[in-house]
């Protein structure tokens with residue numbers, strides 16, 4: 001195994017908890033091991049599966065994550081990544097940043113490159129973590145297959161939780177965050193990819209999307225400190241448009257082959273960046 005991929009897991013003792021007994025996990029050889037000898041191998045790609053035998057959710061195949069990667073590489077989400085990095089820098093965490101539901105890892109990598117803080121990123125979808133972990137041996141991120149409902153992090157040992165375009169579990173976020181820790185959540189607004197939504201309007205189950213329910217849940221679950229709306233227009237080439245249509249959850253219930261996407265040359269990217277604490 002690439003030694004740099006193993007090095008990602010050198011400092012787990014004060015962060016990761018065994019998913020079976022909750023004791024600290026230590027790197028021993030090429031495995032994370034707890035005091036009760038529960039052992040989880042570091043996979044060749046440089047990640048650890050802490051959900052052995054768990055059923056994988058449907059609808060997230062490797063192709064969908066490759067489409068996501070293509071869209072991210074086009075720069076579409078760079079303004080949101082920049083705002084996310086600024087929010088993390090402003091929180092100046094002294095303990096590691098946890099990316100909850102990191103997908104193929106674009107935002108975790110952005111934060112890792114922008115800050116000196118350690119980053120641990122997990123997702124329940126093994127294919128996405130395999131893609132993420134295989135990408136960049138230099139990134140130093142601890143990649144895990146893990147469950148949002150039982151985050152394998154010791155109580156109070158996270159400096160910041162990232163929750164980007166992904167469901168939240170505020171009970172778990174509260175448990176793992178240090179008293180000074182911050183949660184940074186990114187939520188798409190009603191304007192996000194408006195051009196695609198308008199084109200697919202006849203096929204959409206919900207004509208008017210609103211993120212108000214998600215914002216209300218955030219404000220009810222923790223103390224909202226700041227809310228920043230990031231907006232930009234992004235030019236699209238045909239290939240990126242195709243990948244975007246294939247990957248966006250907005251269109252998961254739409255027969256995208258039945259919609260005429262021609263003539264869309266740019267899209268609006270807009271999201272709210274929320275910062276809060278418990």
Ligand SMILES: [Zn+2]
Nearest residue numbers: 018021034038
């Ligand atoms: Zn254990």
